[in-house]
Amino acid sequence: MTSRPAFYALERGGWRDYVTLLHLPYTAWHLSYVAVGAALARHFHLDRLCWALLAFFLAMGVAAHALDELKGRPLRTQIPDRVLVALGIAGVAAAAGIGIGASIAWGYGLVVFIVVGAVLVPAYNLELALHNDVGFALAWGAFPVLTGYFVEAQTLRLDAVAAAVYAFALSLAQRALSTPVRRARRDSATTAGTEPLERALRWLTVAAVAISLALVAARLR
16 A cells, blocks of 8 residues: 555645654654653753753754755655755754853853754764764764753763663664665555554654653652
């Protein structure tokens, strides 16, 4: 049977393309890593987590996915190239602006994370560097955890590293499951034979978000 390019893709055209572009389930999954890192820090500040989540949403959810769509149209949206470029630039710039403000308010060590993030988005999503499974796990798994933790603690400790390993490993598992699903949907326009893999991805999305919510809720008691 024919299929959409992703299970979360809406019918093509208009505002629906912009919703599809956000890859909402996977964006939520990777934002959960920011929350996990923040919740593990010794001193937790909800406002810092909220700003970190917004910055990552803009850089990853908007900019990275816009550049990814620009490179080969994997979601087959009708969004003009110039709009995708504008979203990519604006998303990174807005995230960097939040980061700069945060570094002034909380500590200049965050500048390192701002620079790394601003480089990772075009490097990975335009396939200039790191565009492989390990690069994906580092950029969108380990890095969000470490950033979330540093935003809160202004340092990195062993628990942050352990959490980064968790996110790195889970991101590798995600790639192992999603690669055959993605190829089947986008190259062959079918989900035949990949339904169990996709079902696992949906449940892992729920699990990743749920554990991050649990950790944050525990810090708010």
